[in-house]
Amino acid sequence: MFDIDHWREIFQSINKNKLRTILSGFTIAFAIMLFTILFGIGNGLRNTFQSQFAGDSMYSIYLWASKTTKPYKGLQSGRPIQLRNDDIDFIIDNYDSKLSGITPKIDKRLQAVYKGEQDTYQVTAVYPDVQKMEQAEIESGRFISLLDLQQRNKVVSIGRLVEQDLFGQLSALGKNITIDGISYKVIGTFSDPGGSNDERIIYAPFTTIQRLYGNTDELGSVTLSYNPNLNVNQAISFSNNLTKALKEKHGVAPSDQGAIRLFNMAEVNRDTSNFMLVLNLIILFIGIGTLIAGIIGISNIMVYIVRERTKELGIRKALGATPRSIISMIMMESILITAIAGYVGLLIGTGVLKSLGTSLEQYFITNPSVNTGVVIGATIILIIAGTIAGYLPAKRAARIKPIDALNDN
Known part of the structure; x- marks a missing residue:
């Protein structure tokens, strides 16, 4: 050879x-x-x-409410359905074994200011579980914690591009920024594989934002992640059962597709x-x-x-x-x-x-x-x-x- x-x-x-x-x-x-x-x-x-779907967990389920489209048990159609704190407790109490994480959300567009720099960003009130759901990676400091929720601390974790916009080459960690006229301490910065939009988000403790804006038990939406041990069919079955249970809880007709809405990533995966x-x-x-x-x-x-x-x-x-x-x-x-x-x-x-x-x-x-x-x-x-x-x-x-x-x- x-x-x-x-x-x-x-x-x-x-x-x-x-x-x-x-x-x-x-x-x-x-x-x-x-x-x-x-x-x-x-x-x-x-x-x-x-x-x-970069930046979003492939096990996520997104839940939000709107108006009813059908009358039910003497109640007229067009009735607004409002998700509240007890809905989170309801989901955890009844489906804890099916969950690997859950967070309520309140989204607002607010102006953030640091010294002479300012811009408008999405400020999202969340639980700590959102870090895993959004696959956010800590660049410095830490993320929102359970202690922040319990004490209703005025702290925020900001996206990498928010830090870049407001602080330039300086580190934002430990500094105070003003959001909608209220001072918050920056406890951490993060990057997100979802890209620039997800890196221009400011996360704050859910309880803090809920108290400052309305001081009610209302929430905007719910994001949860199902147990990775569930297969696709089990995950879809879980979300269907959850939707049915929430409709019953809020007095919504089982066939009403508009009042309680749910998007399950398991269906996308399938x-x-x-x-x-x-x-x-x-x-x-x-x-x-x-x-x-x-x-x-x-x-x-x-x-x-x-x-x-x-x-x-x-x-x-x-x-x-x-x-x-x-x-x-x-x-x-x-x-x-x-x-x-x-x-x-x-x-x-x-x-x-x-x-x-x-x-x-x-x-x-x-x-x-x-x-x-x-x-x-x-x-x-x-x-x-x-x-x-x-x-x-x-x-x-x-x-x-x-x-x-x-x-x-």
């Missing part, structure tokens, strides 16, 4: 038959290129789905998984078809190559070449061409994906790329196919008698 003369003969054969080599290589390179692009586009679609399964099967089917076309192409070319070189092989045998050396030479040439062409196809395919880049985002394809290992695996399959394709006709050619080979037309 590492005989210099043997490899010299292989390169001489390739150089002597440039057109044949180019045709063989083109078939393989095109198959790998198409395979790479298809899988890259599939990964781009997967990235788009994942980015839509739908996304089903879509990606179908998409992957389609891409796999097309990819396999492409590889089969490449295998057929290289097989046909190798049969033609051996047939074309019958006289040459006869001369080699007449000069003392063994059948094994003839078979080895043809197979190594096949492997060399397949490997190089496969690598070229990989480079072209990844180059096309990179050049398209952001231009595909309008088609919901984000950062199209492909796992190099997958493409290498496909190339290895073609190399094996090329080896087999070269071996069978080479073995037949190695058996031919030199006189018959020389008389071949």
